[in-house]
Amino acid sequence: MKDYSNQHIYEGRFLPGEPFVLDSKSPHHIFMATFEDDGVDAYFYAVDPRSVNQPIKDARLIYECKNLAPELRGQMLKVQILWSEDGKKALLLLDQYPHAAIDFNAEKAYCRMGVPLVSMWNQDNFFWEDRLLRLF
Numbered sequence: 228m229k230d231y232s233n234q235h236i237y238e239g240r241f242l243p244g245e246p247f248v249l250d251s252k253s254p255h256h257i258f259m260a261t262f263e264d265d266g267v268d269a270y271f272y273a274v275d276p277r278s279v280n281q282p283i284k285d286a287r288l289i290y291e292c293k294n295l296a297p298e299l300r301g302q303m304l305k306v307q308i309l310w311s312e313d314g315k316k317a318l319l320l321l322d323q324y325p326h327a328a329i330d331f332n333a334e335k336a337y338c339r340m341g342v343p344l345v346s347m348w349n350q351d352n353f354f355w356e357d358r359l360l361r362l363f
Contacts, residue, residue, distance in 0.1 A: 234363065235310040240303050243269070244292040249306055255314030258331045262306050262319055267292055271319045271327040273336050273348075284347045287327050287338035289319070309363055316362050328359045 235254040241247035259274035273285040307320040319327040327338035334348040341354040
Protein backbone atom coordinates (compact mmCIF):
# COMPACT_ATOMS: atom_id res chain seq x y z
CA MET A 228 0.00 0.00 0.00
CA LYS A 229 1.26 3.45 -0.91
CA ASP A 230 2.40 5.75 1.91
CA TYR A 231 0.05 8.76 1.98
CA SER A 232 1.46 10.26 5.19
CA ASN A 233 2.77 13.42 3.51
CA GLN A 234 -0.55 14.31 1.91
CA HIS A 235 -3.53 16.33 3.08
CA ILE A 236 -5.75 13.82 4.91
CA TYR A 237 -8.98 14.01 6.91
CA GLU A 238 -9.80 10.95 8.98
CA GLY A 239 -12.13 9.48 11.55
CA ARG A 240 -13.46 6.20 12.94
CA PHE A 241 -17.03 5.00 12.63
CA LEU A 242 -19.28 2.00 13.02
CA PRO A 243 -20.86 1.03 9.68
CA GLY A 244 -24.63 1.34 9.80
CA GLU A 245 -24.49 4.11 12.42
CA PRO A 246 -24.95 7.71 11.23
CA PHE A 247 -21.57 9.33 10.59
CA VAL A 248 -20.25 12.21 8.45
CA LEU A 249 -16.69 13.20 7.58
CA ASP A 250 -16.32 16.49 5.69
CA SER A 251 -13.09 17.53 4.02
CA LYS A 252 -11.93 20.62 2.15
CA SER A 253 -9.39 20.89 -0.63
CA PRO A 254 -6.13 22.40 0.61
CA HIS A 255 -6.01 24.82 -2.36
CA HIS A 256 -9.56 25.24 -3.69
CA ILE A 257 -13.13 25.68 -2.47
CA PHE A 258 -14.03 22.05 -3.34
CA MET A 259 -15.20 19.68 -0.63
CA ALA A 260 -15.55 15.90 -0.42
CA THR A 261 -17.81 14.26 2.15
CA PHE A 262 -18.26 10.68 3.30
CA GLU A 263 -21.62 9.89 4.88
CA ASP A 264 -23.08 6.72 6.37
CA ASP A 265 -26.73 7.57 7.03
CA GLY A 266 -27.47 4.24 8.72
CA VAL A 267 -28.93 2.75 5.54
CA ASP A 268 -26.31 3.45 2.87
CA ALA A 269 -22.93 5.15 2.61
CA TYR A 270 -22.04 7.77 0.02
CA PHE A 271 -19.10 9.87 -1.15
CA TYR A 272 -20.10 13.36 -2.27
CA ALA A 273 -18.37 15.88 -4.53
CA VAL A 274 -19.36 19.30 -3.22
CA ASP A 275 -18.93 22.77 -4.69
CA PRO A 276 -20.17 25.26 -2.05
CA ARG A 277 -20.32 28.05 -4.66
CA SER A 278 -23.41 26.37 -6.15
CA VAL A 279 -26.13 27.56 -3.80
CA ASN A 280 -28.97 25.68 -5.53
CA GLN A 281 -27.15 22.35 -5.91
CA PRO A 282 -23.80 22.17 -4.10
CA ILE A 283 -23.61 18.36 -4.44
CA LYS A 284 -22.18 17.76 -7.89
CA ASP A 285 -21.88 13.99 -7.64
CA ALA A 286 -22.84 11.31 -5.11
CA ARG A 287 -21.42 7.79 -5.33
CA LEU A 288 -22.83 4.80 -3.47
CA ILE A 289 -20.08 3.19 -1.39
CA TYR A 290 -22.08 0.42 0.28
CA GLU A 291 -25.55 -0.59 1.39
CA CYS A 292 -25.57 -1.34 5.12
CA LYS A 293 -27.89 -4.34 4.66
CA ASN A 294 -25.32 -5.93 2.31
CA LEU A 295 -22.22 -5.41 4.46
CA ALA A 296 -19.99 -8.44 4.87
CA PRO A 297 -20.66 -10.13 8.23
CA GLU A 298 -17.08 -9.49 9.40
CA LEU A 299 -17.64 -5.72 9.03
CA ARG A 300 -20.80 -5.58 11.12
CA GLY A 301 -20.08 -4.25 14.58
CA GLN A 302 -16.47 -3.37 13.67
CA MET A 303 -15.10 0.17 13.86
CA LEU A 304 -13.59 1.29 10.55
CA LYS A 305 -11.07 4.00 9.80
CA VAL A 306 -12.20 6.41 7.09
CA GLN A 307 -9.78 8.73 5.32
CA ILE A 308 -10.30 11.37 2.66
CA LEU A 309 -7.02 12.13 0.95
CA TRP A 310 -6.51 15.17 -1.28
CA SER A 311 -4.07 15.24 -4.20
CA GLU A 312 -1.20 17.73 -4.13
CA ASP A 313 -3.03 20.02 -6.59
CA GLY A 314 -6.18 19.92 -4.41
CA LYS A 315 -8.40 18.95 -7.36
CA LYS A 316 -8.84 15.25 -6.57
CA ALA A 317 -10.08 13.40 -3.49
CA LEU A 318 -9.68 9.72 -2.60
CA LEU A 319 -11.86 7.79 -0.13
CA LEU A 320 -10.16 5.03 1.87
CA LEU A 321 -11.89 2.67 4.30
CA ASP A 322 -9.36 0.85 6.47
CA GLN A 323 -6.68 1.92 3.95
CA TYR A 324 -8.58 0.33 1.04
CA PRO A 325 -9.55 2.71 -1.80
CA HIS A 326 -13.29 2.83 -2.50
CA ALA A 327 -13.88 6.01 -4.51
CA ALA A 328 -12.22 9.01 -6.12
CA ILE A 329 -13.39 12.41 -7.27
CA ASP A 330 -11.68 14.43 -9.99
CA PHE A 331 -13.07 17.96 -9.75
CA ASN A 332 -11.03 19.15 -12.73
CA ALA A 333 -12.42 16.45 -15.07
CA GLU A 334 -15.86 16.56 -13.37
CA LYS A 335 -15.87 12.78 -12.85
CA ALA A 336 -16.29 10.54 -9.83
CA TYR A 337 -15.49 6.84 -9.57
CA CYS A 338 -16.45 4.11 -7.13
CA ARG A 339 -16.41 0.35 -6.86
CA MET A 340 -20.22 0.20 -7.17
CA GLY A 341 -20.00 2.33 -10.34
CA VAL A 342 -23.45 3.85 -10.53
CA PRO A 343 -23.92 7.43 -9.32
CA LEU A 344 -26.72 8.19 -6.91
CA VAL A 345 -26.94 11.64 -8.46
CA SER A 346 -24.59 13.48 -10.78
CA MET A 347 -24.75 17.01 -12.06
CA TRP A 348 -21.59 16.26 -14.01
CA ASN A 349 -22.09 13.02 -15.89
CA GLN A 350 -24.61 10.19 -15.70
CA ASP A 351 -22.14 7.62 -16.99
CA ASN A 352 -21.00 4.76 -14.78
CA PHE A 353 -17.44 5.30 -13.71
CA PHE A 354 -16.26 2.10 -12.10
CA TRP A 355 -13.19 2.05 -9.93
CA GLU A 356 -9.90 1.30 -11.67
CA ASP A 357 -6.64 0.90 -9.76
CA ARG A 358 -4.94 3.26 -12.23
CA LEU A 359 -6.78 6.07 -10.40
CA LEU A 360 -4.32 5.70 -7.52
CA ARG A 361 -1.66 7.33 -9.74
CA LEU A 362 -3.57 10.61 -9.34
CA PHE A 363 -2.55 10.65 -5.68
